[in-house]
Amino acid sequence: MSRKGYFGKKGKRRKNTREIKPLILIVCEGEKTEKYYFDSFEVSNAYVKVEGEGRGANVLLKAAKKYFKKEKFDQVWLVFDKDEIDDQKFDESIKEIKKKGYNPIYSNPCFELWYLLHFVFYQTSLSKEHCLRKLKEKIPEYEKNIGDMYERLKDKMKLAIKNAENLEKQKKVINSYSKKNPYTNVYKLVEELRKYER
Template sequence: MSRKGYFKNKGKRKKDIREILPSILIVCEGEKTEKLYFEAFEVPNAHVRVEGEGRGANVLLEAARKYLKNDEYDQIWLVFDKDEVKDQDFNNAINKIESKGYNAIYSNPCFELWYLLHFSFQQSTLSKEECLKKLKSKIPKYEKNIEDMYERLKDKIEVAIKNAKKLEEQKKDINSYSKKNPYTNVYKLVEELRKYERK
């Protein structure tokens, strides 16, 4: 990936001061829902590329490789759900992603749990259908692929981060990723992107 540089004059001496911005690749399982959400972050202090694959957790790493053929990235984040993926396949996918040094960002049962945490803490095990039903009680007209979810929820983002961290603390002794429900670590990617927002 190309890096942008700039030149400044200091007195009579010209100096080459190169501003190197971090490059971040985000590859999402969902073709639109997650992609639209992360693309809405205004991060002028980083080069961010967001791609939606429409492929499951167990093949997401292979799907991401096409973006790594021609470009180099400082950070690689793969975003996916437990959803209908078999427990062992889900666990294997996370282990494989992390063994490559990439960031595995996953939600159980689904990405919408992250949205739901903007409104309230969730403790009871949830199916995807139950999660969507709860979210629609908060956002009656919610449908997948809404383009302005980030704008709708950004004033509650600190609540979501707090709730997600609380879930993580509660589930820390569960060794199987697939058994952590409800659970999402989307907050880690959100916190990273917020580092590069316009101050």
């Protein structure tokens, strides 16, 4: 995602740019895994800033506000996992994110579920460890923070989106965000970024 020539000093949007393109902020819980993935989209019709915070959902909102003070983004997406977060805190975090007008993109149990859905529709409740084991069956060399997952999986993206949408339909009857397992709505951010690709 090239942003060269758009962000001036201190990350400010340059003035007097010829065409107005949307400015999108993606704040990720993971410092590398999610950041590497979203940075790999070849977006040319929007300016995208991806930040990896290394912090959970309950503090990502503060991080987003920090970036928003420096630049008025058109869209803000917060990407995080259920992981070990307490159910109540997780649910409250999502409600607060939505209340602020930001987009919560979350996976239960972990972001790797999105990768797994590129291969198979999986609907049985699972732990993070189980999810990683299942993914390694499909990609034996997979390790956390691998930098080329977008390239490895992009040909299977349509299947992943379809599988994630099917999961969402199944989990619609569950009112608590924390109880939706497995679940990921990463596909919503993926579809948004694809609108601005070359």
